[in-house]
Amino acid sequence: MMQRLDSRDAGFAASFAALVADTREPDRGVAGQVAAILERVKREGFRAVADLTEKFDRVHLSAGSAEISAAERRAAIARVPADQRAALELAAARIRAFHQAQRPADGSHSDESGIRAGWRWTPVERAGLYVPGGRAAYPSSVLMNAIPAQVAGVDELVMVTPTPGGELNPLVMLAAELAGVERLFRIGGAQAIAALAFGIDPLPKCDMIVGPGNAWVAEAKRQLYGTVGIDMVAGPSEILVIADASARPDWIAADLLSQAEHDPVAQSILITDSATLADAVADWVQKLLPTLSTQEAARESWDDYGAIILIGDMAEAPALANALAAEHVELMLADPQPMFAAIRHAGSIFLGTHTPEPIGDYIGGPNHVLPTGRRARFSGGLGVHNFMKRTTWLDAGEQGFAAVADATATLADAEGLPAHALSVRIRRG
């Protein structure tokens, strides 16, 4: 059953520490299997990709049929209902506008020495986007992964997605269209990641690979990190709601369940100083659960990983929130600003009663690809800068060179690097 903690209980510190320590990422023992798949794809090329696709997706692939044609894409897109198209177009426009505001700026620095230095951001050339097939084929994830790449100015965006049984998801095809995905391949799993990283013909070699996936896909990205850039190491989703007595318990219950329905290992936590609210939310969760077609996953998540934490004073909340470093934090407070200012570690923060987290999942503007498993302590969500890289530059000039030449040679000598010292001294003549 869902945990209930009270910060005034004797055992609270230990129980809370255990909650923080459990990042719900059991070692599924996939590392060895994934390493074998990567090695096989590298060695055997497309034949290995086709074999594995036949095995896992029951789809027979040739090099000529691996790519989803423009005609297939058009036919699938034509099946999207008008209201879904309008909603997706609104989402794409809003996400694009937010990310355009986020483009990192070039900069420079100079001083009286005469030395000029700076940095310049440039986009990667080609990015690969993994999109899961089946139940977790989310068009919103296509927008969230592809639009930042598009805004960054990436030359070519290549998408891979498994099509178990051969079926294309119309809304996913439309999202790819809206987000400027040039090429699509019907390949999934670790073999798709390998094909993008190594450039297994007909798939082009990508400089970075992003997007959600199952344990095999996530592990393949992790193992290839350094060979290519990746977005992040992702775990199951999570939400933390911080609420005071002014908040509606039914709204909070729905928000908690919106995370829980993603995955049996998702996590939903409520922190409140109101015992009345805590009880009411627990009741509402039970009332709403049976109405959901996703109730099985939602119930399992809530029972196994859900938690309601009662605190004596709202001033205790920031420290707890920072330790949890949750992917999503909702501030259901009469005045969310002081709490917002006090929270340091969070993937994304949703302020006030009318910003339920699903608004951010789809349409608010900020990215929904966010750090999980306490990783918000050291990393942020996906953004335009993930698809760009910063090149620094230095221009000493004769005057600047003269100002620092001796100090440079001194340090090079101290480090035992004579050619470093020589490259300075040889210029002094």
Next chain:
Amino acid sequence: MMQRLDSRDAGFAASFAALVADTREPDRGVAGQVAAILERVKREGFRAVADLTEKFDRVHLSAGSAEISAAERRAAIARVPADQRAALELAAARIRAFHQAQRPADGSHSDESGIRAGWRWTPVERAGLYVPGGRAAYPSSVLMNAIPAQVAGVDELVMVTPTPGGELNPLVMLAAELAGVERLFRIGGAQAIAALAFGIDPLPKCDMIVGPGNAWVAEAKRQLYGTVGIDMVAGPSEILVIADASARPDWIAADLLSQAEHDPVAQSILITDSATLADAVADWVQKLLPTLSTQEAARESWDDYGAIILIGDMAEAPALANALAAEHVELMLADPQPMFAAIRHAGSIFLGTHTPEPIGDYIGGPNHVLPTGRRARFSGGLGVHNFMKRTTWLDAGEQGFAAVADATATLADAEGLPAHALSVRIRRG
């Protein structure tokens, strides 16, 4: 012997492709050994750290003696010669000034819908810095890794460094002092990385770990990526010099050797349109080599991985440079600006005849921790933002909520996520 390529030769494309493909990172088979060390440290705690330190560094450690005391630090620092101290202080000041200019800015975005959104950068709480011992104990690396953390506002910076035989490096101790390193431990290797990532008492748990190291250290960081943040996956150093007939061959030779002396697998490449310059540089390398105390590593690097590429026209250079995506690129050109504008993939670019790369290693201002092994195609060097993370936020308000509620519910329904739709609909009453 050093390779000579000519872009007008028939086999050039294949030879150049082979040069690009060889990132000089042989699989040293350390992954299994490192995994075993990480597992052992996690299981046995400090006892494992002490055992491994005794084995590799011949230093007997207790939990009480693992930390280098303030008195030891002071005593070591007192031995730094005055000219070295002055040079290091100048370097620290210049590096700090550049990185202060680089702090990322918070931002926000709003539109007529009434929805407000934005992002906020906050520093990580605690960062760990690995500093190699022995020959590669570079005080400059301490500054380059620690100052960005300090500028970012990291609460506590913890350094680990092996002290084979018990010896402290005075200039490294001074660099730690100048860069605000709070705590120092005499521990190295994969066990030190494990201790920082897991928080093995007396070492505090760090949110991210940065710094150079040998193959074991680099692999430990790679394996722990996701458990903690890391700076990057690093390989051997490299330089690309692009020069025209106006450049001095002796200066270029010294600059090529300044990379080569780092490591037998470092790489130095010259691209030029002048056959005369190409020959002269090759001659100067041979003339300068015997003058270096580091000639053994430098000669091995130059013979095995060095290259001079003759091109028919300088306009060919940018494409070659972008394929090589070198850590360091020197533009030894009469007018470096057009080439600077044309190069997209590089770690750091050094403009003009009086900006030898070692100026950037020590004192120019920009960071010397840079992407190697063609990784400049997807990543940049270390900076202040590596020690910060971006939290996005969203504030819909009642008006904004009303503007996007229907579209959100439509998309949630389309994705088969009823609790997502419910969290919106329940707020409409």
